[in-house]
Amino acid sequence: MTDAGLVAEKLSANPVEIAPERDLMSKFDALIAERQALIDTGVTDPFAIVMQQVTSPTEAMIAGHDTILLGTYNYMGMTFDPDVIAAGHAALDRFGSGTNGSRMLNGTFRDHIEVEDALRDFYGMSGAIVFSTGYMANLGMISTLAGKGEYVILDADSHASIYDGCKQGNAEIVRFRHNDVADLDKRLGRLPKEAGKLVILEGVYSMLGDIAPLAEMVAVAKKHNAMVLCDEAHSMGFYGPNGRGVYEEQGCDVDFIVGTFSKSVGTVGGFCVSNHPKFEAIRLACRPYIFTASLPPSVVATATASIRKLMTADRKRAQLWDNARKLHGGLKALGFELGTERPDSAIIAIILDDQEQAVAMWQALLDGGLYVNMARPPATPAGTYLLRCSLCAEHTSAQLDRVLGMFDAAGRALGVIG
Amino acid sequence: MTDRTEIFDTIAAQIAPFNKKGVTVTEATTFQGDLEWDSLTVMDFVAAIEDEFDILITMNMQAEIETVGQLADAVAKLKG
Numbered sequence: 001m002t003d004a005g006l007v008a009e010k011l012s013a014n015p016v017e018i019a020p021e022r023d024l025m026s027k028f029d030a031l032i033a034e035r036q037a038l039i040d041t042g043v044t045d046p047f048a049i050v051m052q053q054v055t056s057p058t059e060a061m062i063a064g065h066d067t068i069l070l071g072t073y074n075y076m077g078m079t080f081d082p083d084v085i086a087a088g089h090a091a092l093d094r095f096g097s098g099t100n101g102s103r104m105l106n107g108t109f110r111d112h113i114e115v116e117d118a119l120r121d122f123y124g125m126s127g128a129i130v131f132s133t134g135y136m137a138n139l140g141m142i143s144t145l146a147g148k149g150e151y152v153i154l155d156a157d158s159h160a161s162i163y164d165g166c167k168q169g170n171a172e173i174v175r176f177r178h179n180d181v182a183d184l185d186k187r188l189g190r191l192p193k194e195a196g197k198l199v200i201l202e203g204v205y206s207m208l209g210d211i212a213p214l215a216e217m218v219a220v221a222k223k224h225n226a227m228v229l230c231d232e233a234h235s236m237g238f239y240g241p242n243g244r245g246v247y248e249e250q251g252c253d254v255d256f257i258v259g260t261f262s263k264s265v266g267t268v269g270g271f272c273v274s275n276h277p278k279f280e281a282i283r284l285a286c287r288p289y290i291f292t293a294s295l296p297p298s299v300v301a302t303a304t305a306s307i308r309k310l311m312t313a314d315r316k317r318a319q320l321w322d323n324a325r326k327l328h329g330g331l332k333a334l335g336f337e338l339g340t341e342r343p344d345s346a347i348i349a350i351i352l353d354d355q356e357q358a359v360a361m362w363q364a365l366l367d368g369g370l371y372v373n374m375a376r377p378p379a380t381p382a383g384t385y386l387l388r389c390s391l392c393a394e395h396t397s398a399q400l401d402r403v404l405g406m407f408d409a410a411g412r413a414l415g416v417i418g
Numbered sequence: 419m420t421d422r423t424e425i426f427d428t429i430a431a432q433i434a435p436f437n438k439k440g441v442t443v444t445e446a447t448t449f450q451g452d453l454e455w456d457s458l459t460v461m462d463f464v465a466a467i468e469d470e471f472d473i474l475i476t477m478n479m480q481a482e483i484e485t486v487g488q489l490a491d492a493v494a495k496l497k498g
Contacts, residue, residue: 151476156461166477173477175461183465190474383458 043363046374056080057394062371068399070389071373075346076237076316077394078266078306088267091301099294103130103283107294115300118307119273123244123257127279130271130300132292134233134260135161137270140288141229141258142200143169150196153187153221155179155212157205157381159231168288171198178205178381181216188224197226201254203246204234207380207388208339209347211235215250229256229272234345237264237310238317238393264310267302269295316393320346323391323400330404335417339386346391349375350407351384357416358385364410370403425471425497426490432466433486445487471497 039045044063053061057077058069078084091111099107112130119128131137142165146152150171154162157178166173174191177183184199191197199221201212214230221228230252232245236259240248243264247254255276261269272282283289321343328343331350339349352358355376362374365387373388380386389403411417430443436459437443441452449455455463464475467489473496475483483489 174474175477177465186469187474190468190472378457383456 038359041359043359044366046359046362049371054079058392058396058399060371062366065369067366068370068395068403070391070395070403071371072392073234073263073390074266074392075234075320075390076264076266076310076313077392078264078309081266081306081309083309084266084302084305087305088298088302091297095297097298098296101293102290103294104290109294109297109300111297111300111304112294115269115304115307116271118304119271122242122307122311123273124242125257125273125275127276128271128273129279129282129286129289130269130295131289132269132295134258134262134270135164136288136292137258137260137272138162138231139165139168140286141256141272141282142166142198143288144282144286145227145229145256146171146196146198150198151191152198152200153184153191153226154200155202155205157207158200159202159206159233162200162202162231179210179212181213181220184217185220185223188220188226191224193225197221197224199226199228201228201230202234203230203232203239204345204347205381206234206347207375207386208349209234209345209388210340211246211344213250214247214252214254218247218252218254227255228252229258230254231258233258233260233263234347236260237313238320238346243310243313243317261299261303261306265303265306267299267306269299269303313393320391320393323393323395324348326397326400327389327391327403330400331407334404334408334411336407336411348389348391350387350389352386352416355385357414358387360414361387361410361416364414365406368406368410370406421497422490422494425493426486428470429467429486429490429493432463432470436463443486445485445490447486448484449486450484467493473497 049062051060051062057074057079060067060069095109099109101107103112116128116130131140138161142152142162146169148170151174152166152171153174153176155178156175174187176187201214201217203214204211218228230247232247235245237243239246242248256272256274258272261267324343324346328338328348331348332338337351339351352361358374358376365372375388376385377383433443437453439454441447449460464480468475471493473493479492483492
């Protein structure tokens with residue numbers, strides 16, 4: 001249920017008066033009114049932030065102010081890597097700006113093959129398929145793998161793309177309680193033994209930044225003869241000896257790994273890797289792969305360069321974890337309630353009482369020069385309101401000291417901490 | 419008392435902890451309209467019903483169930 005918010009980013013600040021008679025747009029009246037009520041309180045719209053200029057992986061100009069970015073998914077700071085940018089330039093010069101069409105027909109360029117090779121090398125797997133986004137990767141893999149009469153078993157806090165992948169397919173869908181190994185075991189045990197089953201897990205859950213007990217869950221899934229797809233979108237680059245994700249850190253053998261280029265890789269796109277001998281067949285059957293345009297060559301070229309550098313990014317991995325420990329420890333010492341007891345990931349969530357407090361904190365931090373994410377129901381687990389910090393390996397210790405100072409000042413001014 | 423009546427009574431008892439508005443539960447009571455449950459409450463309640471009857475109610479089935487009576491019918495069918 002994470003990241004499943006329904007708030008559009010581009011709703012008009014001054015919507016025209018709603019027509020007296022209902023039409024198809026009337027169903028959005030409540031959303032329009034809620035957004036307007038938020039704007040009327042005098043705050044910046046948290047869902048319409050514009051980066052006027054981005055000057056480094058950790059800094060941008062927002063509303064005319066120099067701002068520290070602590071709400072991007074640029075965990076490994078690859079967006080300004082000179083080799084990555086050079087690869088994009090070279091691909092633009094050599095292949096132009098677009099790909100014309102689908103991978104199945106005219107949209108496969110040399111760079112698509114190269115990025116899939118880079119993924120095979122990074123994950124040490126025999127198969128790799130690139131999609132146009134991480135969302136499309138989940139949509140495609142889930143709806144294609146599990147068909148009529150088969151079962152998808154997913155964590156209740158799964159990302160919206162996982163839920164949408166379930167809706168796109170014809171399988172029976174079963175939810176289990178978030179990160180609850182016994183609940184997964186119980187529900188798998190109630191399914192027909194002979195039916196095909198796909199268990200979907202995430203290494204890191206993006207709203208609270210908590211990690212899954214993958215080793216135990218994968219063992220339970222295998223006990224019930226289910227295949228496992230693990231989404232490692234928020235862990236690629238910095239978990240495990242090779243940066244493959246939480247599954248590598250916990251020593252698990254999973255059937256399919258889904259990931260994205262828009263986080264640690266620092267560009268855009270999605271993928272799935274697998275050792276299954278029939279994996280290539282997905283290309284022939286997967287609608288979100290077949291019926292959409294492929295990524296432009298400049299994008300896949302940047303992804304290739306970034307992935308190859310991530311394979312040996314040990315210094316960045318270590319720095320990111322140092323940063324996570326520093327921010328988590330600092331916020332905890334200030335008295336904030338955090339989403340996880342320990343710094344489990346590069347995401348650190350600050351739990352707040354209600355929307356009013358969350359918006360006030362968010363606005364105070366932005367005014368002070370810090371951008372974090374504000375999240376609220378239905379995007380958050382258990383209906384909580386939270387501010388979400390996402391760390392980058394390129395955040396400096398001095399920046400994090402300033403961040404903690406801003407949290408301290410805003411938290412005290414608004415009575416969030418004593 | 420028939421099985422169907424027992425099932426309905428058990429479901430009504432399971433609804434009680436989630437019935438924040440104190441709605442009188444009948445066969446026609448709707449989960450969304452009358453009880454005003456959000457998706458998180460539905461998740462917790464469905465899990466409780468599944469455990470109570472040792473059955474599975476898939477999300478596909480849940481999409482078709484709007485009233486308490488329909489849930490009782492579905493449980494009766496799943497119990498066989």
